[in-house]
Amino acid sequence: DTEVTQTPKHLVMGMTNKKSLKCEQHMGHRAMYWYKQKAKKPPELMFVYSYEKLSINESVPSRFSPECPNSSLLNLHLHALQPEDSALYLCASTKNLRTAQPQHFGDGTRLSIL
Amino acid sequence: GESVGLHLPTLSVQEGDNSIINCAYSNSASDYFIWYKQESGKGPQFIIDIRSNMDKRQGQRVTVLLNKTVKHLSLQIAATQPGDSAVYFCAENGNYGGSQGNLIFGKGTKLSVKP
Numbered sequence: 631d632t633e634v635t636q637t638p639k640h641l642v643m644g645m646t647n648k649k650s651l652k653c654e655q656h657m658g659h660r661a662m663y664w665y666k667q668k669a670k671k672p673p674e675l676m677f678v679y680s681y682e683k684l685s686i687n688e689s690v691p692s693r694f695s696p697e698c699p700n701s702s703l704l705n706l707h708l709h710a711l712q713p714e715d716s717a718l719y720l721c722a723s724t725k726n727l728r729t730a731q732p733q734h735f736g737d738g739t740r741l742s743i744l
Numbered sequence: 745g746e747s748v749g750l751h752l753p754t755l756s757v758q759e760g761d762n763s764i765i766n767c768a769y770s771n772s773a774s775d776y777f778i779w780y781k782q783e784s785g786k787g788p789q790f791i792i793d794i795r796s797n798m799d800k801r802q803g804q805r806v807t808v809l810l811n812k813t814v815k816h817l818s819l820q821i822a823a824t825q826p827g828d829s830a831v832y833f834c835a836e837n838g839n840y841g842g843s844q845g846n847l848i849f850g851k852g853t854k855l856s857v858k859p
Binding site: 634636670671672673674675678686720722730731732733734735736737738 | 752775776778780785786787788789790793795833837846847849850851852
């Protein structure tokens, strides 16, 4: 079991649907991350939040909309996705951005776009 | 070796043997390095880390070696077990603009352990 919980584990959606991915951690971490991982590839950073504020956006298309409503929760809102957006979406957290430290990952949401 | 297209470099070892997984990193400014293990259907799991002021660090059955001169990182697993079968990623912190938030992952190596 990981200390970062992601829901749902699997999601199938059409290109016109709106859905959200959720991530939760109760370690008191104040930095949270979204990654996208395609099969047989490394995770690619999408967004970084620090103290509930967006710190890094790696030029992600606007059909992905992150939200950090409080220090424990991170959402990724999805709208009008494309088939190439099918991937494993990983959430991670660290205590902060000030010092280099391991990121704690959830087990991801497997997203399939029809 | 380098991955080509959808093919991950693969290391196949016999149970009980030692494994060495190699990684070349890209940024001379990186000062923190991590190894992650990712099993099928799971997220990356932290194994061991090392800072640039060290060249070796040991954990339980694992050792990480850092050669800053040639920008090379390796993970050694002693007495490899079937449960070690997974994809292993190295990652560097990049240290861009002082932010520690960016982890840059290497391409990954698939370790297969034969019983």
